[in-house]
Amino acid sequence: MGEVIVITSGKGGVGKTTTTANLGTGLASLGKKVVLVDTDIGLRNLDVVMGLENRIVYDLLDVVEGRCRLKQALIKDKRLENLYLLPANQTRDKTAVSRQQMVDLMAQLREEYEFVLIDCPAGIEMGFKNAIAGAEKALVVTTPEVAAVRDADRIIGLLEAAEMEAPRLIINRLRPDMVRKGDMMDIEDMLEILAIDLIGVVPEDEYIVISTNRGEPAVLDKHSRAGQAYRNIARRLTGEEVPFLNWDAGNGIMARLRRLIGLG
Amino acid sequence: MLSSTGSDTGAGTRQGITFPAAREKPGADNHTFLVCRTVRSGQRFEYPGNVVVMGDVHPGGEIVASGHVIVMGTLRGVVHAGAEGDEKAVVMAFRLQPTQLRIAGYITRAPDNEAQDITGEPEIARVQDEAVVIEKYQPGGEKRWLNRTMFEEEEEQNG
Numbered sequence: 001m002g003e004v005i006v007i008t009s010g011k012g013g014v015g016k017t018t019t020t021a022n023l024g025t026g027l028a029s030l031g032k033k034v035v036l037v038d039t040d041i042g043l044r045n046l047d048v049v050m051g052l053e054n055r056i057v058y059d060l061l062d063v064v065e066g067r068c069r070l071k072q073a074l075i076k077d078k079r080l081e082n083l084y085l086l087p088a089n090q091t092r093d094k095t096a097v098s099r100q101q102m103v104d105l106m107a108q109l110r111e112e113y114e115f116v117l118i119d120c121p122a123g124i125e126m127g128f129k130n131a132i133a134g135a136e137k138a139l140v141v142t143t144p145e146v147a148a149v150r151d152a153d154r155i156i157g158l159l160e161a162a163e164m165e166a167p168r169l170i171i172n173r174l175r176p177d178m179v180r181k182g183d184m185m186d187i188e189d190m191l192e193i194l195a196i197d198l199i200g201v202v203p204e205d206e207y208i209v210i211s212t213n214r215g216e217p218a219v220l221d222k223h224s225r226a227g228q229a230y231r232n233i234a235r236r237l238t239g240e241e242v243p244f245l246n247w248d249a250g251n252g253i254m255a256r257l258r259r260l261i262g263l264g
Numbered sequence: 265m266l267s268s269t270g271s272d273t274g275a276g277t278r279q280g281i282t283f284p285a286a287r288e289k290p291g292a293d294n295h296t297f298l299v300c301r302t303v304r305s306g307q308r309f310e311y312p313g314n315v316v317v318m319g320d321v322h323p324g325g326e327i328v329a330s331g332h333v334i335v336m337g338t339l340r341g342v343v344h345a346g347a348e349g350d351e352k353a354v355v356m357a358f359r360l361q362p363t364q365l366r367i368a369g370y371i372t373r374a375p376d377n378e379a380q381d382i383t384g385e386p387e388i389a390r391v392q393d394e395a396v397v398i399e400k401y402q403p404g405g406e407k408r409w410l411n412r413t414m415f416e417e418e419e420e421q422n423g
């Protein structure tokens with residue numbers, strides 16, 4: 001029985017799809033049997049980021065509506081043996097599936113895969129509700145920006161209300177140089193606001209843009225710093241204890257503010 | 265019979281495209297539907313006959329026709345010609361760079377490495393020896409294929 005993990009954020013564009021692609025690829029290169037599920041119906045991206053767009057014949061909707069068998073819709077990754085993608089439909093919208101259909105689908109997938117990673121759409125509406133319906137764990141992605149953290153907080157509340165196992169946080173696009181200068185929130189600040197466990201910090205890395213455009217997840221590149229961070233998170237997901245890299249934390253705006261008002 | 269799931273995503277009748285009334289006998293006719301617009305990601309046109317697109321088909325856009333598909337522009341999305349099983353259906357485009365091409369039951373896709381030999385010339389795709397082959401479009405050469413379908417269908421119908 002595999003784990004079903006939804007990757008969500010509330011705010012759009014903070015790195016859910018990037019994270020899903022990299023963690024999936026990272027887990028698969030650790031030898032795990034992994035399936036990635038794109039639930040961003042109507043705005044699918046995961047297939048492009050994985051470089052698998054040209055292989056799509058059937059999608060998630062074809063499966064839940066019975067036009068094909070689950071196996072027929074699963075696309076095998078071109079690099080790794082034990083990695084599969086279930087793409088989203090691009091012509092319809094989030095209302096095309098129901099929560100029960102998602103629950104059933106995930107139950108089916110976890111029979112065969114050790115990790116089922118769900119790429120959640122932005123927002124808190126139907127798409128989000130469907131994406132979390134069949135999941136038992138959640139990873140919340142945020143960037144070090146006040147608005148993204150605010151949305152992450154909202155999402156964590158909704159996940160708790162849905163009785164999801166304690167979600168864990170991924171901080172994406174951190175810029176240690178800016179944190180050092182006090183121009184960006186630091187890790188401690190975000191953890192204090194969000195009050196959940198951290199599973200990893202991914203630095204801003206222009207290699208992500210290159211790899212996304214090429215359809216080759218950065219996690220496969222030895223030289224990418226973001227790739228290294230994703231490799232660590234993948235290992236933590238398997239239960240391994242991996243020490244956190246030192247990000248020179250503790251000097252951000254919030255830390256300074258706190259010090260100023262005498263809380264630090 | 266005629267469906268455009270694009271109607272709720274911005275394509276289709278709401279934006280002024282009017283479809284001809286559905287007919288009783290799909291596939292066997294040679295009706296042609298003209299799409300005068302850019303077919304964008306998430307838009308899908310399905311038609312029981314031939315489809316001509318006066319514009320481009322973007323990645324994520326889809327054309328499904330029981331007959332031939334001709335794109336008077338760049339085809340980067342997905343096209344399914346002969347969708348009801350007609351292996352004589354062809355796909356033509358000014359620039360044929362599809363994500364994926366399907367003719368009847370055959371599927372072919374773009375090579376993974378970017379090194380696609382983009383000729384910039386009109387090309388035609390058809391099924392030959394159980395595979396989709398793509399070749400330079402020869403003016404006049406298409407008649408052989410387009411007419412043969414009609415001709416053979418008539419022969420079949422006449423016994």
Ligand SMILES: Nc1ncnc2c1ncn2[C@@H]1O[C@H](COP(=O)(O)OP(=O)(O)OP(=O)(O)O)[C@@H](O)[C@H]1O
Nearest residue numbers: 012013014015016017018122173203204205208212
């Ligand atoms: N660590 C990073 N360094 C640099 N760029 C990044 C990083 N993470 C993500 N990006 C870039 O941010 C953009 C948005 O990422 P992505 O598509 O993964 O976000 P998303 O949360 O899935 O968006 P949406 O809400 O639209 O689904 C992409 O252009 C991606 O390349």
Ligand SMILES: [Mg+2]
Nearest residue numbers: 016017040045
């Ligand atoms: Mg996304």
